[in-house]
Amino acid sequence: LLLPMGTTITHTMSRFGLRNIFGKDSYANYIHFKTDNPDVFAASESYIAVLAKHDAGIQLFHLDQYDFNQKKPDEIAFDKKMMVHSADTSRVRDVAFSPFKPNILVSSHSEKGLKLWDCDANEMIQWKQDLEAVSACWHNYVDSLLLVNQGTDASVSVYDIKGDTVLNTVQLFDDTTKEVSAVNWFNHQEFVFGGSNTIGVRDIRGGDDTTSLTVELKNNLRIDAVLPVRGADQSVPNHVLFIGSSHGAQQFGIIDIRKQELLSTTEVNRGSSKQYFHFDQQNHILYVGAKGYAQLKYYDVLPTITKGEAPIFLNTFTSDNSFSAITALPERVVDVSKTEVARFVKLLQNKTVELMTFHFPKKMHQFEGNDIFHEDMYAPVPTTEPSSVTAEAFYEGQTGEPNTKSLQPENTVSVYDVPVKEGGKLRPGQEMSENDHAPVSKSKYTIQQEKEAAEKARKVDPFAKYRHESATSSLSEGIAKAVSMAIDSDDEDLHQEESDISDGEMDW
Numbered sequence: 001l002l003l004p005m006g007t008t009i010t011h012t013m014s015r016f017g018l019r020n021i022f023g024k025d026s027y028a029n030y031i032h033f034k035t036d037n038p039d040v041f042a043a044s045e046s047y048i049a050v051l052a053k054h055d056a057g058i059q060l061f062h063l064d065q066y067d068f069n070q071k072k073p074d075e076i077a078f079d080k081k082m083m084v085h086s087a088d089t090s091r092v093r094d095v096a097f098s099p100f101k102p103n104i105l106v107s108s109h110s111e112k113g114l115k116l117w118d119c120d121a122n123e124m125i126q127w128k129q130d131l132e133a134v135s136a137c138w139h140n141y142v143d144s145l146l147l148v149n150q151g152t153d154a155s156v157s158v159y160d161i162k163g164d165t166v167l168n169t170v171q172l173f174d175d176t177t178k179e180v181s182a183v184n185w186f187n188h189q190e191f192v193f194g195g196s197n198t199i200g201v202r203d204i205r206g207g208d209d210t211t212s213l214t215v216e217l218k219n220n221l222r223i224d225a226v227l228p229v230r231g232a233d234q235s236v237p238n239h240v241l242f243i244g245s246s247h248g249a250q251q252f253g254i255i256d257i258r259k260q261e262l263l264s265t266t267e268v269n270r271g272s273s274k275q276y277f278h279f280d281q282q283n284h285i286l287y288v289g290a291k292g293y294a295q296l297k298y299y300d301v302l303p304t305i306t307k308g309e310a311p312i313f314l315n316t317f318t319s320d321n322s323f324s325a326i327t328a329l330p331e332r333v334v335d336v337s338k339t340e341v342a343r344f345v346k347l348l349q350n351k352t353v354e355l356m357t358f359h360f361p362k363k364m365h366q367f368e369g370n371d372i373f374h375e376d377m378y379a380p381v382p383t384t385e386p387s388s389v390t391a392e393a394f395y396e397g398q399t400g401e402p403n404t405k406s407l408q409p410e411n412t413v414s415v416y417d418v419p420v421k422e423g424g425k426l427r428p429g430q431e432m433s434e435n436d437h438a439p440v441s442k443s444k445y446t447i448q449q450e451k452e453a454a455e456k457a458r459k460v461d462p463f464a465k466y467r468h469e470s471a472t473s474s475l476s477e478g479i480a481k482a483v484s485m486a487i488d489s490d491d492e493d494l495h496q497e498e499s500d501i502s503d504g505e506m507d508w
Contacts, residue, residue: 018285018300021341023317026355033059033351038291038324039274042095043345044102045333047119049095050325050347058095058107060119061353063345093151094135099330100143100386108133110151116161131157131166137184141402142394143386147191147204149183152176156183156193158204160391167395170206173198182226182242188399192240192257194223199242201257205395215260217253219246224274229254230281232306233428234379239263239305241286243275250275250290254304254311264310268297278328280342282379285314287328287342287358294322296344296356319356321348326356332381336407341377367422373412376425380404 033050040051045063052059091110098104103119114133116126134151136159144162154173157166172180178196186192190211192201200214217223223244228237240255250273253265268275273291280287284302289295297316303309323346334340334357344356365372387400394400408414418424426432 019314020361021314021358022361023296023356023358025319038347040092040095041325041327041347042097043327043329044097045330046102048345048353049105051092058092096136096138099138099140099382100384106136106146108136110134126161128159131159139185140382141387141400142389142391145391145394147183147185149180154178154180156180156191163391167391168204168206170202170204181223184227186228187237192226192228194226194242197221199223199226199240199255213257213260215255215262221246225277227279229301229305232302241279241301243277245272248272252286252288254301263308264304266311269293276326278342289326291324292322294319323347324349336373336378336409339374339377365423367413367418370411370413372415372418373408375408375414375416378407380406
């Protein structure tokens with residue numbers, strides 16, 4: 001496809017190409033876990049954690065020890081079992097791994113607060129007993145900061161782990177009987193919440209002079225998750241994506257929170273089971289599935305945030321077995337040599353753990369002897385190094401950004417550094433120049449037509465070839481361009497013009 005000179009590339013991945021993303025299951029590994037609540041489930045690049053049966057503890061196994069590509073699964077028991085509650089505590093409501101230390105796990109307890117665990121040492125390292133917690137969300141660049149949904153009194157707390165201090169508690173509803181079912185970080189000092197048919201953004205410091213935006217929803221929507229959506233240029237988020245259900249319809253929706261306007265809702269499945277999801281912030285792809293199903297559907301939400309249009313359904317990947325729970329691994333673990341764009345861990349109903357991966361159907365072509373890295377598919381990903389901003393400084397207003405790294409392997413060349421003529425791409429914001437046009441490939445039909453036309457010309461005038469070469473040197477620029485266009489075109493009319501021009505050239 002030739003773009004006009006001056007065309008600006010604004011999106012990193014071709015939106016048409018997203019439909020070609022495909023899923024792949026690994027071979028299963030049997031691990032002998034027993035659970036009656038797979039909803040309490042989390043994974044890092046090092047560990048998988050799932051609640052034990054009868055709420056007897058958190059079971060762990062180490063991902064690095066197993067080969068998920070072997071055809072015959074091993075009989076593998078969990079490495080460890082952390083006893084996270086006894087008679088004096090309440091049940092575990094949620095678990096979450098630190099984005100900076102894959103071995104650090106926080107567990108939320110509805111009555112006895114937060115517990116911090118070192119999975120490598122198999123021991124509890126901190127316990128905040130007086131902070132009731134339904135769930136806790138790690139900050140993306142301040143390593144000791146947790147956003148805690150307390151579940152009661154319609155309040156959310158900001159907890160500093162290192163200082164063992166609750167920095168602030170924000171009351172979200174005047175009516176304390178209303179439920180807050182989902183919370184997440186939004187942008188710097190802002191967080192997003194959902195519950196009681198309401199989605200809103202608030203400042204962690206509270207107060208009348210801070211951010212307070214809300215959107216009222218209808219149809220008795222149960223909100224299971226909320227998360228920020230950045231713009232096409234990865235700018236400050238202005239949109240909120242929510243996952244929920246209403247009257248047996250599992251759905252997701254997108255809100256322009258700055259304008260306080262609901263843009264779209266999309267039904268995914270029918271049923272009341274728990275939904276699982278992963279949002280690819282770089283490519284604006286939402287993967288969503290439900291407990292008890294074997295399908296994972298994925299959607300392109302970029303048209304919604306840029307044009308206000310409905311999300312585009314891309315495809316469905318169906319596994320051989322339905323899953324009890326599924327979660328995404330950090331983006332830094334994907335295999336870019338296989339154009340892998342997402343990796344999931346699934347718990348199946350037969351004590352089985354599987355990996356599920358999604359790939360973009362491009363192969364690592366070479367340029368000048370080096371493999372091409374498809375930088376258009378992979379934005380820099382967060383590292384395990386937090387920023388230097390402390391929790392207290394952050395609360396006072398200091399901001400930062402996550403430390404990131406490129407996924408580009410050594411001895412590869414970025415697709416942006418390869419000439420377009422050689423299969424490369426323009427960087428976002430870069431303009432198409434005349435030299436960037438790739439040569440037009442000719443079909444077999446076109447090549448055959450050219451051969452037949454050349455043979456016909458030789459029969460009419462055996463010296464036409466030499467006369468053509470001599471005449472071309474003195475042709476005007478316009479005629480030369482017309483000849484070139486005719487040769488490179490598949491259109492029959494243009495080929496007729498080519499023949500006419502050739503005859504004219506011989507006479508001339």
